[in-house]
Amino acid sequence: MRSHRLSRRPVYLQLRDALAERIAKGQSKPGIAIPNESDLAREFGVSSGTMRKALDLLESERLVTRRQGRGTFVNDQTSKELALRFDNVRAAGGQRIVGKISSAEMTEGAASQTECRHLQLQPRDHVYRIRHVLLHDDQPYMVKEASVPAALFPGLTEAQSASYRIVALAQQFGILLGKATENVSIEMASEAVAKTLGIATASAILVLDRVIYALDERPVEWRIGRCHPANRYYLAETT
Amino acid sequence: MRSHRLSRRPVYLQLRDALAERIAKGQSKPGIAIPNESDLAREFGVSSGTMRKALDLLESERLVTRRQGRGTFVNDQTSKELALRFDNVRAAGGQRIVGKISSAEMTEGAASQTECRHLQLQPRDHVYRIRHVLLHDDQPYMVKEASVPAALFPGLTEAQSASYRIVALAQQFGILLGKATENVSIEMASEAVAKTLGIATASAILVLDRVIYALDERPVEWRIGRCHPANRYYLAETT
């Protein structure tokens, strides 16, 4: 069984894929323990050392959490800890800013040239676009325009997008999120943005241009956030 | 032997420490291969699996590179690839900016309050301060003020600091660098900074406030870079 060396992909990577697929498909549910190492090893016909290597990989990818004496649990990607992982703007005190959505609108359309570039799409592919204004302490602090490939979120509805949180949507649609790259630059606020943020036109604002990728490297979301920088900063970690 | 379970620290971590110390002390030199897995395992009296775990750790910490069929080599931390790892400002085209030093001055003194906070020092501890202007395409692009704990760089000379590169100094003084955190914010250029960068006073500039830590979590360098943002952006990666 198990492809008898026909595929050269190491067994522990195949095991990772199989377990990741269970999680993506919702067969293993957030917060619930999966079978222990030796049971899984027996189920897949491998040694426990190999299964452990696969589970370690899953943990490094934030899909599961292992706790000695307890078990291995599927992570809830919408938990505070994991959901805010891509939001790196901090208030002056250092605490993360959690923006509340004050308005949202969704449209669908063919991908623009920049969307094709950022999301690795063809011009004929469709995207959903969500535009948001985020509040912090009841003040508008970010104007956000996000695009996602329509193919990844089939049947995404206006209702879902109104409370748009990419981590929640990804979990719902069985997409496992990996890393993100973010370009931080300075821009002069356009009239429209300045008005929304309640600042003077041509004020310097922070522009956060981000692409989130799935674990399999497919781009999942491109968003540009325009953010009034007063008492705020972007926190990056280089490892 | 080897502390007979008196210490609870797992063996593979102790092995990592021992090998890391050899590298820090210069007993294992950059570019040179270290003994193979089974020789090392024999030398330390452990199984090869345990030694492999230690070597994998060293590789994840960027201290060595392993290549199948070749061997395990100590990394040169001043190589282009590793040295620029903490420099995240990019030109509009996406390429890394390598700044040339146009002027440098070094002073020594007791740590200020902010230096104590960033570098986890006591008020009586000393720091070396290096002030730089960096050029890109022969234009001044960053004013940089760096502070390092004097205790980590005993006898640092003016001559060494003139070509200040933290990765080179760290390797020279046996300090293994780990991660860095960087705060990116917007500031209005002071008169002095504006003059140096050749821009108008009160122009919006990027402020890059960064602390680099050693692998053992000790802060090694705090620096503030003030950078004219025209055609430049900060690139962050979130994993």
Add this chain to the structure above:
DNA sequence: AAGTGGTCTAGACCACTCA
């Protein structure tokens, strides 16, 4: 062909959690 790291096995024992 010899030598290296990479994968995999089939266990043993330890440390931790919880009923």
Add this chain to the structure above:
DNA sequence: GAGTGGTCTAGACCACTTG
């Protein structure tokens, strides 16, 4: 005390690089 993950062993065999 039963069950979990964490550490460790002593190998075997595979894949890759180099003389």
